[in-house]
Amino acid sequence: xxxxxxxxxxxxxxxxxxxxxxxxxxxxxxxxxxxxxxxxxxxxxxxxxxxxxxxxxxxxxxxxxxxxxxxxxxxxxxxxxxxxxxxxxxxxxxxxxxxxxxxxxxxxxxxxxxxxxxxxxxxxxxxxxxxxxxxxxxxxxxxxxxxxxxxxxxxxxxxxxxxxxxxxxxxxxxxxxxxxxxxxxxxxxxxxxxxxxxxxxxxxxxxxxxxxxxxxxxxxxxxxxxxxxxxxxxxxxxxxxxxxxxxxxxxxxxxxxxxxxxxxxxxxxxxxxxxxxxxxxxxxxxxxxxxxxxxxxxxxxxxxxxxxxxxxxxxxxx
Amino acid sequence: xxxxxxxxxxxxxxxxxxxxxxxxxxxxxxxxxxxxxxxxxxxxxxxxxxxxxxxxxxxxxxxxxxxxxxxxxxxxxxxxxxxxxxxxxxxxxxxxxxxxxxxxxxxxxxxxxxxxxxxxxxxxxxxxxxxxxxxxxxxxxxxxxxxxxxxxxxxxxxxxxxxxxxxxxxxxxxxxxxxxxxxxxxxxxxxxxxxxxxxxxxxxxxxxxxxxxxxxxxxxxxxxxxxxxxxxxxxxxxxxxxxxxxxxxxxxxxxxxxxxxxxxxxxxxxxxxxxxxxxxxxxxxxxxxxxxxxxxxxxxxxxxxxxxxxxxxxxxxxxxxxxxxxxx
Amino acid sequence: xxxxxxxxxxxxxxxxxxxxxxxxxxxxxxxxxxxxxxxxxxxxxxxxxxxxxxxxxxxxxxxxxxxxxxxxxxxxxxxxxxxxxxxxxxxxxxxxxxxxxxxxxxxxxxxxxxxxxxxxxxxxxxxxxxxxxxxxxxxxxxxxxxxxxxxxxxxxxxxxxxxxxxxxxxxxxxxxxxxxxxxxxxxxxxxxxxxxxxxxxxxxxxxxxxxxxxxxxxxxxxxxxxxxxxxxxxxxxxxxxxxxxxxxxxxxxxxxxxxxxxxxxxxxxxxxxxxxxxxxxxxxxxxxxxxxxxxxxxxxxxxxxxxxxxxxxxxxx
Numbered sequence: 001x002x003x004x005x006x007x008x009x010x011x012x013x014x015x016x017x018x019x020x021x022x023x024x025x026x027x028x029x030x031x032x033x034x035x036x037x038x039x040x041x042x043x044x045x046x047x048x049x050x051x052x053x054x055x056x057x058x059x060x061x062x063x064x065x066x067x068x069x070x071x072x073x074x075x076x077x078x079x080x081x082x083x084x085x086x087x088x089x090x091x092x093x094x095x096x097x098x099x100x101x102x103x104x105x106x107x108x109x110x111x112x113x114x115x116x117x118x119x120x121x122x123x124x125x126x127x128x129x130x131x132x133x134x135x136x137x138x139x140x141x142x143x144x145x146x147x148x149x150x151x152x153x154x155x156x157x158x159x160x161x162x163x164x165x166x167x168x169x170x171x172x173x174x175x176x177x178x179x180x181x182x183x184x185x186x187x188x189x190x191x192x193x194x195x196x197x198x199x200x201x202x203x204x205x206x207x208x209x210x211x212x213x214x215x216x217x218x219x220x221x222x223x224x225x226x227x228x229x230x231x232x233x234x235x236x237x238x239x240x241x242x243x244x245x246x247x248x249x250x251x252x253x254x255x256x257x258x259x260x261x262x263x264x265x266x267x268x269x270x271x272x273x274x275x276x277x278x279x280x281x282x283x284x285x286x287x288x289x290x291x292x293x294x295x296x297x298x299x300x301x302x303x304x305x306x307x308x309x310x311x312x313x314x315x316x317x318x
Numbered sequence: 319x320x321x322x323x324x325x326x327x328x329x330x331x332x333x334x335x336x337x338x339x340x341x342x343x344x345x346x347x348x349x350x351x352x353x354x355x356x357x358x359x360x361x362x363x364x365x366x367x368x369x370x371x372x373x374x375x376x377x378x379x380x381x382x383x384x385x386x387x388x389x390x391x392x393x394x395x396x397x398x399x400x401x402x403x404x405x406x407x408x409x410x411x412x413x414x415x416x417x418x419x420x421x422x423x424x425x426x427x428x429x430x431x432x433x434x435x436x437x438x439x440x441x442x443x444x445x446x447x448x449x450x451x452x453x454x455x456x457x458x459x460x461x462x463x464x465x466x467x468x469x470x471x472x473x474x475x476x477x478x479x480x481x482x483x484x485x486x487x488x489x490x491x492x493x494x495x496x497x498x499x500x501x502x503x504x505x506x507x508x509x510x511x512x513x514x515x516x517x518x519x520x521x522x523x524x525x526x527x528x529x530x531x532x533x534x535x536x537x538x539x540x541x542x543x544x545x546x547x548x549x550x551x552x553x554x555x556x557x558x559x560x561x562x563x564x565x566x567x568x569x570x571x572x573x574x575x576x577x578x579x580x581x582x583x584x585x586x587x588x589x590x591x592x593x594x595x596x597x598x599x600x601x602x603x604x605x606x607x608x609x610x611x612x613x614x615x616x617x618x619x620x621x622x623x624x625x626x627x628x629x630x631x632x633x634x635x636x637x638x639x640x641x642x643x644x645x646x
Numbered sequence: 647x648x649x650x651x652x653x654x655x656x657x658x659x660x661x662x663x664x665x666x667x668x669x670x671x672x673x674x675x676x677x678x679x680x681x682x683x684x685x686x687x688x689x690x691x692x693x694x695x696x697x698x699x700x701x702x703x704x705x706x707x708x709x710x711x712x713x714x715x716x717x718x719x720x721x722x723x724x725x726x727x728x729x730x731x732x733x734x735x736x737x738x739x740x741x742x743x744x745x746x747x748x749x750x751x752x753x754x755x756x757x758x759x760x761x762x763x764x765x766x767x768x769x770x771x772x773x774x775x776x777x778x779x780x781x782x783x784x785x786x787x788x789x790x791x792x793x794x795x796x797x798x799x800x801x802x803x804x805x806x807x808x809x810x811x812x813x814x815x816x817x818x819x820x821x822x823x824x825x826x827x828x829x830x831x832x833x834x835x836x837x838x839x840x841x842x843x844x845x846x847x848x849x850x851x852x853x854x855x856x857x858x859x860x861x862x863x864x865x866x867x868x869x870x871x872x873x874x875x876x877x878x879x880x881x882x883x884x885x886x887x888x889x890x891x892x893x894x895x896x897x898x899x900x901x902x903x904x905x906x907x908x909x910x911x912x913x914x915x916x917x918x919x920x921x922x923x924x925x926x927x928x929x930x931x932x933x934x935x936x937x938x939x940x941x942x943x944x945x946x947x948x949x950x951x952x953x954x955x956x957x958x959x960x961x962x963x
Contacts, residue, residue: 258535
């Protein structure tokens with residue numbers, strides 16, 4: 001098996017400075033927010049790679065860089081042998097890559113008919129779209145007659161199916177799924193997740209699955225990367241990660257996630273909140289909340305190291 | 319058991335529209351005792367938030383309580399309006415909403431908002447109210463409360479803001495708290511903190527809490543009893559452990575089975591076909607029957623099953639019994 | 647979103663028309679007496695202006711049909727010399743006031759409508775560019791808009807009018823007056839459209855359907871026109887309606903001040919200017935009826951715009 005997507009030392013900074021005039025008057029320096037800090041990982045063909053993390057972890061930013069929606073500040077993103085950061089932008093791999101978004105209400109143009117929405121990726125390239133939308137609608141479990149309707153006539157789950165149909169239209173190899181079910185109800189979520197699993201098998205798709213929901217990630221992913229403040233703190237195959245989490249942050253996440261079998265659980269909740277990404281703590285970004293933290297954690301950002309199949313960025317993990 | 323703090327009887331909320339009268343809440347009854355957390359769970363459109371809003375008198379027009387009763391410590395409150403209702407809110411009922419920013423005034427310091435609420439409901443001097451506000455912030459776990467009391471809401475992080483909202487809801491010592499999706503906008507780690515806080519306050523102060531959420535995991539961890547809503551009606555009501563592990567209503571069972579945790583190790587998730595009916599197209603009889611694999615002729619006939627008409631636990635003519643569960 | 651948005655762009659087949667009639671916008675219309683009355687007034691005034699040559703008893707622009715003896719005939723009374731009766735009386739030159747109002751309204755509406763169209767095209771294009779492209783393009787466009795907003799619109803219009811008058815040869819001035827008027831009012835009114843469209847664009851461009859379109863390689867101009875513009879049209883429609891009333895009033899003001907439509911081709915404003923000379927000498931009708939017409943026209947268009955704004959505002963529904 002070969003890596004279909006290779007991300008190397010990816011960095012993305014956002015300029016969050018105040019407007020020029022305010023900076024001059026208030027004598028403020030330019031402010032930078034490092035949303036993605038030195039992230040590297042590989043996604044095997046026909047696998048599901050999941051990025052998990054809380055808000056501000058940079059998981060959506062990574063997805064949008066790979067999709068070519070925003071440029072990287074540094075590093076390399078190689079998709080199917082083409083470096084989209086260096087070699088002329090994402091146009092070269094555009095038809096191989098598609099995306100499913102979080103909000104099924106905002107991701108469909110309310111003024112367009114479903115037929116035109118689904119066929120857009122093909123129509124943009126000037127190719128024939130006759131009957132395409134109808135075929136795809138049936139493939140995602142809707143009816144061909146829905147093609148003439150407008151998005152507002154559908155429920156959230158049905159809209160997400162339409163988004164999936166649109167993503168499939170250009171016959172992509174890779175689909176980036178950015179929180180595809182977090183706006184959906186549980187019973188609808190299971191329908192959409194099952195559909196995504198089925199389509200992956202049928203069409204040999206590769207998914208980059210971005211989510212904050214550990215249960216969904218555990219169900220879908222083959223390999224999981226855990227992000228904290230833009231850093232990939234731990235990466236491992238699914239079972240390995242859930243059976244033996246190495247990084248203290250991963251352990252905290254697992255402990256804090258609500259469980260269906262934890263009636264009236266009395267545990268000490270985790271301490272603290274995610275720090276401000278504009279002024280991140282020095283050294284390991286997790287050290288202010290970490291129970292294992294020592295002096296070295298405050299000074300030095302740990303380099304990734306392998307423990308068995310797990311790659312972890314922690315001075316003290318073992 | 320003593321008299322429940324909150325008692326809802328056959329509550330019906332109606333919204334007249336040009337397409338006819340919608341019933342987002344249709345004959346809901348439940349009690350909450352002091353020191354108890356009742357979880358109200360359901361998918362979007364199930365009427366769970368509308369139930370909470372009806373109890374605190376925050377229904378947006380044209381929605382209105384069409385029939386039924388809401389009793390707070392035995393006193394009917396569903397017909398109160400204006401000043402009487404405002405007096406009741408805050409003093410006897412506290413509210414916590416999903417987005418802490420919308421429930422705080424961005425132009426006033428946290429301390430001003432707390433002392434204002436305290437002085438409105440309790441007969442205290444300004445300095446006493448100030449002390450009490452500090453104590454309230456301290457109680458919800460805001461570090462250095464005495465210094466931070468003069469901060470503005472935007473100076474707090476998301477989790478700390480939700481703590482301020484909880485302090486605001488609690489500062490006049492109400493008997494009932496209605497928390498509508500209090501952790502949905504928060505990260506997992508902060509969510510765990512807020513749930514732990516709610517549980518502690520409920521235990522220590524003996525407050526009755528109505529916890530409205532779509533997240534079964536949150537309910538399982540936080541609630542004592544759970545009410546499952548479907549299409550404006552109660553589908554199941556019972557102690558949380560029993561409802562989660564031995565669901566008797568097919569909808570509850572399907573809901574539990576379709577969470578990815580429950581189907582751990584399986585390739586496919588269990589799924590309930592279809593979607594919740596829209597309010598203008600609720601089927602006759604049991605609202606769940608078109609999606610239910612156990613549905614029989616009786617399920618399609620009006621009147622549909624209610625908790626009272628069935629076994630008091632699940633509103634289902636053919637509930638899943640525990641023996642069947644074992645063979646599933 | 648809701649039915650009314652489809653209603654605007656799909657008035658082609660009867661099925662859609664029926665759906666539009668049952669849609670939210672039509673429902674709101676049928677339940678708003680103010681909207682219905684003002685729509686009726688607008689329709690009545692616009693139709694009588696359009697069909698003025700067939701409705702008007704006289705042609706006020708045809709000097710041959712005028713009889714100076716008919717001057718100053720009071721409304722409804724027979725003229726002392728000719729015995730002719732005029733519904734709303736005549737002016738100093740014996741022109742039928744009713745006919746001049748109908749023809750004057752034609753010019754007022756033509757100028758107002760064209761000016762709004764011009765303002766809309768400029769404003770929508772600049773607003774889309776500013777909102778979608780951002781950066782220095784946005785800064786330049788919006789700063790120009792800000793600067794223009796610090797002057798009263800009527801002053802800007804007078805400035806443009808004055809410059810245009812200076813560069814056109816005298817013999818063409820009367821002919822060109824109408825077009826200069828359109829240009830002056832249109833250029834003074836684009837800022838509103840630009841601001842509203844920029845605001846809508848800023849909201850829409852961050853929605854995920856725009857990202858989906860970028861993802862498949864749709865070009866910026868195509869995204870602006872195919873994706874963003876249709877979703878900004880509601881706001882544009884509301885502004886256009888209210889601007890129409892303002893443009894008609896602006897035209898009347900300019901003409902009243904003597905810098906607008908010439909007396910040979912009088913608009914409502916010109917008529918009011920002529921009439922105000924006779925206000926205290928007993929010939930009140932020459933002023934009153936054009937003024938009332940202008941009031942009715944501007945008021946009913948404004949009320950219609952107000953209703954439209956409320957009906958299209960999703961937050962109020």
